Amino acid sequence: MKNWFITGVSRGLGLAIAQAALAKGDRVVGTVRSEAPELDGAGENLVLLKVDMSDEQGVVSAVHEAFKVFGGIDVIVNNAGFGLLGAVEASSDEDVQRLFDVNVFTPIRIVRTALPYLRAQGRGHIMNITSIAGRAPGVGAAIYAATKFALEGFSASLAQEVESLGIRVTAVAPGQFRTDFLAEKSVRKSSAEVDYSPAVTAALAAMSELNHHQLGDPKLAAQAIVNTAHSANPPLHLLLGSDALQRARGKLAVLMKEMAAWEDVTVGTDFKD
Numbered sequence: 643m644k645n646w647f648i649t650g651v652s653r654g655l656g657l658a659i660a661q662a663a664l665a666k667g668d669r670v671v672g673t674v675r676s677e678a679p680e681l682d683g684a685g686e687n688l689v690l691l692k693v694d695m696s697d698e699q700g701v702v703s704a705v706h707e708a709f710k711v712f713g714g715i716d717v718i719v720n721n722a723g724f725g726l727l728g729a730v731e732a733s734s735d736e737d738v739q740r741l742f743d744v745n746v747f748t749p750i751r752i753v754r755t756a757l758p759y760l761r762a763q764g765r766g767h768i769m770n771i772t773s774i775a776g777r778a779p780g781v782g783a784a785i786y787a788a789t790k791f792a793l794e795g796f797s798a799s800l801a802q803e804v805e806s807l808g809i810r811v812t813a814v815a816p817g818q819f820r821t822d823f824l825a826e827k828s829v830r831k832s833s834a835e836v837d838y839s840p841a842v843t844a845a846l847a848a849m850s851e852l853n854h855h856q857l858g859d860p861k862l863a864a865q866a867i868v869n870t871a872h873s874a875n876p877p878l879h880l881l882l883g884s885d886a887l888q889r890a891r892g893k894l895a896v897l898m899k900e901m902a903a904w905e906d907v908t909v910g911t912d913f914k915d
């Protein structure tokens with residue numbers, strides 16, 4: 643049996659992960675910022691903590707509390723987050739700051755607060771929900787992609803730092819999943835009305851069409867995440883969704899081709915002695 647700390651269990655992927663963990667017989671400490679979600683068969687195995695992910699002190703207190711509730715946490719899931727769509731010039735400092743606060747600085751804060759506990763336990767699994775946008779970004783979501791690339795980079799380096807301590811790290815990169823992610827109550831649009839890129843305009847229209855018609859099933863994603871946490875050798879990088887796989891493969895192929903085409907320039911900068 644594992645004890646989970648999951649941020650953002652009010653709906654979407656976080657709710658599905660909490661539900662799947664409870665169904666497995668695990669215990670969950672989940673965060674919400676307003677309403678409590680409906681969870682089947684939760685009973686004493688579920689404890690909800692109320693905290694907004696942009697409240698620095700509240701987040702730190704929630705992590706300390708989470709480790710007390712069931713006497714330890716085995717799996718931390720940095721899930722709460724949101725998207726920001728629009729042209730780069732259209733995003734204000736405030737838009738960028740708010741997005742990085744919730745999608746990057748808070749997960750890092752949670753990990754820094756949790757690490758002393760995980761080190762003392764000599765075990766733990768940190769799962770950061772990134773995105774395929776953090777590996778193979780599309781157009782119209784540059785700031786969002788930047789946050790998810792940040793979390794990917796953080797995860798990959800952290801994994802090497804804590805491996806000898808018995809702590810595992812997995813960066814989970816979902817493709818398009820059918821949650822509220824693209825719905826108005828979740829996704830933000832950059833504040834200014836700057837419209838210089840037909841590619842951005844087309845991408846935003848396509849994302850609006852895609853809302854609640856995405857290919858990925860959040861319940862199956864949640865099951866995959868719970869199974870990964872229970873597996874003997876969890877991966878550092880986990881893609882979820884066939885669309886994510888296709889985009890990641892395409893990106894790697896382009897990278898390999900470009901690296902080869904520019905190899906002479908790349909290696910030409912070493913000292914000659």
Ligand SMILES: NC(=O)c1ccc[n+]([C@@H]2O[C@H](COP(=O)([O-])OP(=O)(O)OC[C@H]3O[C@@H](n4cnc5c(N)ncnc54)[C@H](OP(=O)(O)O)[C@@H]3O)[C@@H](O)[C@H]2O)c1
Binds near residue numbers: 694771821
């Ligand atoms: N769905 C996808 O296609 C997709 C793809 C790639 C990555 N992801 C990532 O998956 C994660 C979950 O997204 P989702 O698809 O489940 O979207 P969602 O249905 O919109 O759920 C987002 C969750 O994050 C919480 N949240 C957002 N901002 C918060 C804040 N400031 N403080 C506290 N909680 C906050 C929400 O809480 P409230 O209910 O209080 O708003 C909600 O629980 C995100 O990190 C997202 O970037 C999603």
